[in-house]
Amino acid sequence: MKQSRNEVILEAAVPVPQVVEYLEQLVAALKSGAVHVHVGSQEIVLGPRGVLGFEMRARQKGKRQKLALELSWRKKLVEPDEGLDLSFRSAPAEVAPEAIEVVDIDAAEAASAGAAADASAAKGEAHEGEAASSPASTDAPAA
Numbered sequence: 001m002k003q004s005r006n007e008v009i010l011e012a013a014v015p016v017p018q019v020v021e022y023l024e025q026l027v028a029a030l031k032s033g034a035v036h037v038h039v040g041s042q043e044i045v046l047g048p049r050g051v052l053g054f055e056m057r058a059r060q061k062g063k064r065q066k067l068a069l070e071l072s073w074r075k076k077l078v079e080p081d082e083g084l085d086l087s088f089r090s091a092p093a094e095v096a097p098e099a100i101e102v103v104d105i106d107a108a109e110a111a112s113a114g115a116a117a118d119a120s121a122a123k124g125e126a127h128e129g130e131a132a133s134s135p136a137s138t139d140a141p142a143a
Helices: 016-032 105-123
Strands: 035-039 042-046 053-061 064-072
Antiparallel strands (some): 035 042
């Protein structure tokens, strides 16, 4: 007799703090022995027990980076692999800026707009709500 398959899949762009929160929820659920996964109206309840299959892939190719984790288990118990030499930690400060290129679009747009405003002010151009002034003008009254 073939069992029906119940599956929940999610692919999305998610900010790092939200991913961290999801992972913390997953850790708490694993510790409790029951993982309830809810995505919209879909739900699945998993019961990891004993020894889990653990697969981790990390790769970097040009500007693309990927970290994939997969946990799997069966009701039949298996023996754990001994002596895994794996750890996760944050990168040292001198490595992180080179390894990670972060572009804050809002900040980049604001900086670009600020630079354009500075250039316009230097040329004496007026913006909405401002009076035009020349670079040679000062706040002192003319003699």
